Amino acid sequence: MIFTILFYTFVVVTAIQVLYYLFFLTFAYGQNKIKINTDVNIPVSVIVYVKNNADVLIDSIQNLTKQKYSSFEIVLVNNASSDNSLDIIETLQKKHSNIKVVNVENTEAFWGNKKYALTLGVKAATHEHLLFTEINSKALSKNWIHEIASNFSQENTIVIGYQKLKRKKNSFSNLLIRFNHLLRTIQSLSFVKFRNPYNATNHNFAYTKSVFFKVNGYINHLNTFIGEADLFLKDAATTNNTTYSIKLDSFVVSNKHLSFKEWFYSQKQTSILFSLYKLKPRFFLRLFTLTKLLFYLLAIYTTILNWKLSLPFIISYFLIQYVVLGKSASKLHEKNIILLLPFLDICLVLLQISIFISNQISKPTHWK
Structure with missing residues (x-):
């Protein structure tokens, strides 16, 4: 009797998981229905956040100055760096006429507050269309600004771009981190297609000044030291003003490898940030995580007791997962990431449990 109940529960959670992956197919196989403006020449302000990045500043800024775009400025927002970042960017400003420097000094009210610094960068920007990145990321192409800007239209005033994580050869932790990043991207862009955007990154994110000031920028979460992109998206995104570029x-x-320790800490922060998302994405993402955990637990149980009944469901699940993630990884030029499926998926579930337990013991402090 108990086996029968648990087996049917296993069938139900497997079906739910399959439906989720079929939902992700909208990203993998569907086309983003936006009319791309290939002749775009709208002026763009590229806002770059800087915080103690002297070691990579010159290389990163030179990469930006080589962009093939007719009209853009680079707004460097130096948020009270304690190294010689300010000296370097002021030197670069003298060499490039389209560089503007915003030097943010610490104040008692906004000590180290990234969102406050970015707000000053937005106010200093000359142009209506804003493109955000950070100094520890580099554009893969000299056409980066053009490709992102071409997604703007009268309806689409928010554009989400993709950030690839740097690959480290012969590193399982790096592979796992990039797999987690891939899965989160597939989930978030699928929600964009269904008009419920909830996730973005300031490493590659664009929107208009009008949208920013319409919601008073980061005012609703100014004292939350994480989630400048996600929480802004929560306030500013509507059912029809957000798109993405892949x-x-x-x-x-x-331009740097994320260590496992750094990633684990960032995931602890992300899990706390998750509680601030809108109800719909929060509910469906939690259901996805819960049914995935139940799938693995019940797969083990039912396989031990009657493998002939459970094995077809398990094989079908992994085949569908491999097809969907494989196609999605190909779209994002990340094919090598899924080579160790389903081992990576199982490891990620175990780590999510560890992160949940860790947050119950000690929540991370605020991030600067």
Whole structure:
């Protein structure tokens, strides 16, 4: 009797998981229905956040100055760096006429507040269309600004770009981190297609000044030291003003490897940020995580007791997962990430449990 109940529960959670992956197919196989303006020449302000990045500043800014775009400025927002970042960017400003420097000093009210610094950058920007990145990411193409800007239209005033994580050879932790990043991207862009955007990154994110000031910028979450892109998206995104770009020329790539310790801490922060999302994406993402956990637990149980009944469901699940993630990884030029499926998926579930337990013991402090 108990086996029968648990087996049917296993069938139900497997079906739910399959429906989720079929939902993700909208990103993998569907086309983003936006009329791309290939002759775009709207002026763009590229806002770059800087915080103690002296070691990579010159290379990153030179990469930006080589962009093939007719009209753009680079707004460098130096948020009270304690190294010689300010000296470097002021030197670069003298060499490039389209560089503007916003030097943010610490104040008692906004000490180290990234959102406050970015707000000053937005106010200093000359142009209506804003493109955000950070100094530890580099555009993959000289056409990066063009590709992102071409997605703007009268309806689409918010554009989400993709950030590739730097690959480290022969590193399982790096592979796992990039797999998690891939899965989160597939989920978030699928929600964009169904007009419920909830996730973005300031490493590759664009919107208009009008949208920013319409919601008073970051005012609703100014004292939350994480989630400047996600929480702004929560306030500013509507059912029809947000799109994304997955053309290779629109990608940026991180210029440093994220250590497992850094990633684990960032995931603890992300899990706390998750509670601030809108109800609909929060509910469906939690259901996805819960049914995935139940799938693995019940798969083990039912396989031990009657593998002939459970095995077809398990094989079908992994085949569908492989097809969907494989196609999605190909779209994002990340094919090598899924080579170790389903091992990566199982490891990620275990880590999510660890992160949940860790947050119950000690929540991370605010991030600067």
